[in-house]
Amino acid sequence: MIEVENVHFRYPNGVEALKGVSLVIKNGEFVAIMGQNGAGKTTLVKHFNGLLKPSEGVVRVNGVETTKTSVAALSRNAGFVFQNPDHQLFSETVEEEISFALKNFGFEAETIEKRITWALNLLGLAQYRKTSPFLLSGGERKRVALASVLAWNPETLILDEPTIGQDYQQKEKLRQFIVQMQTQGKTVVIVTHDVEFVAECNPRVLLMKEGAVVADGEGREILTDPEVLVQSSIVLPQIAQIFLKLAPLGLPKNVIDVYEAKEIVLKALEKRRK
Amino acid sequence: MAVIETKNLTYTYPGGTKPSINSVSIKVEKGEFVLITGPSGCGKTTLCRCFNGLIPHFYQGELKGEITVADMDTATHETHAMAKSVGLVFQNPENQLFALSIEKDVAFGLENLGMPREEMRERVDWALKLTDIYDLRERSPHEVSGGQQQRVAIAAVLAMQPEIIVLDEPTSFLDPLSAEKIFEVIHELNKKLGITVVLVEHRLDLTAKYADHIIIMDEGKVCFDGNPREILSTEETRLIGVGIPKATLLYHILQKEGVKLGDVTPLSSEELAKLLQEAFETK
Numbered sequence: 001m002i003e004v005e006n007v008h009f010r011y012p013n014g015v016e017a018l019k020g021v022s023l024v025i026k027n028g029e030f031v032a033i034m035g036q037n038g039a040g041k042t043t044l045v046k047h048f049n050g051l052l053k054p055s056e057g058v059v060r061v062n063g064v065e066t067t068k069t070s071v072a073a074l075s076r077n078a079g080f081v082f083q084n085p086d087h088q089l090f091s092e093t094v095e096e097e098i099s100f101a102l103k104n105f106g107f108e109a110e111t112i113e114k115r116i117t118w119a120l121n122l123l124g125l126a127q128y129r130k131t132s133p134f135l136l137s138g139g140e141r142k143r144v145a146l147a148s149v150l151a152w153n154p155e156t157l158i159l160d161e162p163t164i165g166q167d168y169q170q171k172e173k174l175r176q177f178i179v180q181m182q183t184q185g186k187t188v189v190i191v192t193h194d195v196e197f198v199a200e201c202n203p204r205v206l207l208m209k210e211g212a213v214v215a216d217g218e219g220r221e222i223l224t225d226p227e228v229l230v231q232s233s234i235v236l237p238q239i240a241q242i243f244l245k246l247a248p249l250g251l252p253k254n255v256i257d258v259y260e261a262k263e264i265v266l267k268a269l270e271k272r273r274k
Numbered sequence: 275m276a277v278i279e280t281k282n283l284t285y286t287y288p289g290g291t292k293p294s295i296n297s298v299s300i301k302v303e304k305g306e307f308v309l310i311t312g313p314s315g316c317g318k319t320t321l322c323r324c325f326n327g328l329i330p331h332f333y334q335g336e337l338k339g340e341i342t343v344a345d346m347d348t349a350t351h352e353t354h355a356m357a358k359s360v361g362l363v364f365q366n367p368e369n370q371l372f373a374l375s376i377e378k379d380v381a382f383g384l385e386n387l388g389m390p391r392e393e394m395r396e397r398v399d400w401a402l403k404l405t406d407i408y409d410l411r412e413r414s415p416h417e418v419s420g421g422q423q424q425r426v427a428i429a430a431v432l433a434m435q436p437e438i439i440v441l442d443e444p445t446s447f448l449d450p451l452s453a454e455k456i457f458e459v460i461h462e463l464n465k466k467l468g469i470t471v472v473l474v475e476h477r478l479d480l481t482a483k484y485a486d487h488i489i490i491m492d493e494g495k496v497c498f499d500g501n502p503r504e505i506l507s508t509e510e511t512r513l514i515g516v517g518i519p520k521a522t523l524l525y526h527i528l529q530k531e532g533v534k535l536g537d538v539t540p541l542s543s544e545e546l547a548k549l550l551q552e553a554f555e556t557k
Contacts (some may be wrong), residue, residue, distance in 0.1 A: 036449040037421035083420060083447065084367065088332030135287065138365045138443070139314030164446045165365070167476050169314040193449050196479050196520060235450040238479050238520035243544035249554050251330065258520055262527045265550065269533065272554060 001027055002048050002156070002187070004158070009043055017043040020057070027155075027184045030178060032198045035208035036233030041191045042083065043207070047080035049190065061156075070189040076105060079154035083161040083191075087151035089133045095124060097133055101210035106150055114166065114216045119147040123179065124170070139165035156187040163194045175201055192241050199223055199237035199256040207232045224254040277438055277470050278302035278325060282339035284515035285320060285329055294320040298340070302438075307464050307471045307484050309502065312491035313515040316475045318442070320367060321491070325440050326360040326470065327353040344437050349557055358385060361431035363441040365430075367472075371415040376426050377408060379415050383434045393404040401433035404459050406452075420447035426458060432463065438470040450480070457481060479519045482506065483542040503539040521546040 003026040011020040017040045025031055033041045046052040047059045050066040059066045061074060090174050093096035098119055102112045118128045123143040128136060133144050142165055149157065163171050166237045173192075178188050178201065192198060198205065198219055205222040207215035209232050215222050222228060224240045236244065243255045243264075251268055295317040302308050305352035310318050323329040327348040328339040341348050344359035361383075363369045373379035380401055384394045393401045398471050402408040405425040410418060415426050431439055439460070460483045475481045480540040482488070488497040490503050494512045496504045505511060506518045507526070522542045525535060535553055540546040 037419050037447070037452065084366065085367070102349040135289075137315045137319060143314075144375060161447070165314060165443060165476070167515045168512075170314055170517035171517070193447075193453070194477075195450055196477070196517075199520075228453070233451040235454055238543040239524065242521060242524070242547045245543075245547035246550060246554075250553070253350070258524050258527065261524055261530065265524075265533070266531055269553065 001025065001060075001062060002189075003058075004047065004145055005043075005058045005060075007044075007047065007054040007059060008235045009040075009047070009052060010055045017211055018047075018054075021211070021213055022057075023206065023213060023216065024174060028182060028183050029146070030188045030201065030203040031190070031206060032201070033189065033191045033206045034193065034195075035214075038234065039208040040211040041054070042160055043209050045080070045160065045189060046132060047241050048156070048158055049080050050074040051080065069215040071227065075151070075154075078152055078156040079149035079152065079160060080158045081146050081149050081160060081162065083164070084140075085133075085145040085217055087256065088145045089141060092132055092135055093130050094120070094136075094144050095146075096131045097144055098151050101152050106197065115151045115153075119151040122150065122173075123147045124173070137165070139167065139170065143165065146230060147265055154186075156189065158183060159188070159190045160194055161194075162190055163192060163197045172201075172257055193234075195223060195235060195237045199239065203257065207234070220256050223256050275304045276301045276342075277304045278341075278343050278472070280324070280339065280341045283321075283341050284322060284338040285324065286333045286336045287320075288531050289335060290335065293494055295491075296323075298491075298494075299494055300489055300496060300499060301375075302470060302472060303485070304470055305464070305468045306486050306488045307461065308473065308480055308489060309475060309478070309485035310408060310472065310474045310489045310491065311478060311516055312497075314476075316491040317494040318491055320494075321473060322440050322442050322472070324348060324436070326362045327351060327356045328362070338525060346457050358387065358437075359460070359485055360438045361434050361436040363424075363427050363431050363444045365442045365468070367420065367427040367447075368416075370427045370430070371423060374414060375412050376415050376418070376429075377402070377411040378426040379426055380411075384432060389432075394403075397435075401429040403538070404432060405456065421445075421449065421452065424448055425452075425456070425479070428460075435467065435469070438472065440472045440474075442474045443476070444473070453480060457484060458517075460484075465504050476517060478506070478517060479521075482522070483545075487542075488500045502541060506541065507539045525549070 004023045007018050007021045010016045035041055050071045098116045099112050173232050183190050202219040205219045212226050215228050239261050240256050247253050279301050280406055281299050284293045285295050286293045331353050371379050381398045406430050407425045426514055445456050463469050485502045488502040506522050523541050525540050536551040
């Protein structure tokens with residue numbers, strides 16, 4: 001469980017990136033943090049594994065205050081994948097990249113071998129095992145960064161912009177993986193601008209603006225509310241845009257899923273015909 | 275008139291075991307807005323690097339086949355000679371920015387062209403305002419956010435007003451509303467100034483509506499090339515991992531269920547909403 005109580009954070013240059021954030025993320029939750037550039041999303045999630053410590057207020061992870069423990073201890077439980085994979089990757093081969101953290105956490109050689117193979121297969125990277133991460137495409141490097149964190153199987157997974165550079169199939173795999181994590185009781189926090197991805201997953205959405213949380217609720221409620229979204233520089237998902245325009249015809253507004261949209265349109269047309 | 279033309283273009287990176295692009299033959303007409311998409315690792319970025327001569331001059335490796343960009347053979351014209359005609363916005367803005375201030379970064383290309391100071395001032399301010407970073411102009415490009423860095427990289431290329439602008443996922447770090455505004459600006463420059471635009475994107479929800487021409491790649495090859503409305507109507511595009519716009523997808527699903535919505539495939543929510551409104555009103 002992650003508890004954030006009235007947290008303020010100031011960078012050394014004086015910029016106040018968080019202005020009194022309070023929230024609770026329970027174990028097993030799937031949360032998407034959204035909001036415009038510079039809203040404080042990445043700053044907030046960096047508090048979840050102790051990379052940043054609050055200037056004021058308290059962050060507790062599983063009951064322990066992050067100021068009273070080390071990043072190393074927190075990382076074992078909370079794996080963090082950065083927005084830009086180049087800030088994270090440094091090894092000569094993809095395999096070494098993935099084994100690095102596993103070795104540091106003291107896993108046995110046999111386990112490391114199994115975990116590497118598992119993570120590479122999961123993310124469609126098996127053919128690049130011996131390749132330098134820097135020879136891979138942007139989207140592939142992003143998946144190597146993700147594989148290196150998944151391999152040590154943390155309880156909480158924090159993904160900063162996981163869908164950047166990913167094609168539709170990779171996104172669908174990521175979505176299925178997150179669902180699988182949840183069924184295992186794990187917590188997944190993503191920071192994302194990808195409204196279509198969030199619309200497909202329908203997680204809890206936390207909307208941020210200028211260092212504060214301005215909305216917190218189910219994806220389908222928040223992503224279909226144009227007034228709330230526009231203040232955070234988010235565009236409605238396409239299906240929601242369509243239903244907003246159809247609302248005067250008596251159709252519901254809070255629709256974000258394509259197949260649900262189909263059912264609603266078919267029923268409404270049927271009704272008109274009668 | 276074609277401003278970019280490739281014939282059987284094949285390229286292998288140094289030390290690579292197989293070509294990253296393989297027998298690519300495409301034509302981009304002057305003034306077109308071309309969208310290049312395809313699964314991650316399909317060769318989109320590699321193809322873009324050929325358009326301004328970064329391949330083969332910077333990346334070396336083995337380039338075969340023919341490529342002409344703005345009447346220049348990229349194999350014999352160096353990257354700096356092409357810079358005036360072709361502007362490239364990289365996927366990762368950090369690879370592109372280097373000056374001490376944002377303003378200087380945007381002015382760099384113009385300084386190299388020897389543009390008079392007054393004119394340069396005007397151009398730089400124009401580009402900074404278009405991309406909404408005028409107020410940041412004296413900051414260092416390395417202390418602003420990833421999204422703002424992308425705006426700087428775009429401004430630097432727009433300032434040059436090249437004949438062709440090539441953008442490789444240029445707004446991936448930007449929030450959706452900002453990304454939409456940037457695409458609107460690029461679309462406007464395409465329409466008003468006739469600048470040819472080549473855009474690499476996965477997010478067709480945001481971009482398909484601007485395109486006159488779409489090229490879909492898979493495993494280094496071109497597998498679809500033509501009109502976006504026709505190509506995004508085919509089932510095959512979805513199978514190779516292209517995320518077609520949700521509005522287009524819903525249109526297909528409804529057509530399959532027997533709902534007649536006309537023969538023109540919609541590419542945006544506005545277009546589909548209009549078709550649905552009409553369907554409701556006629557019933």
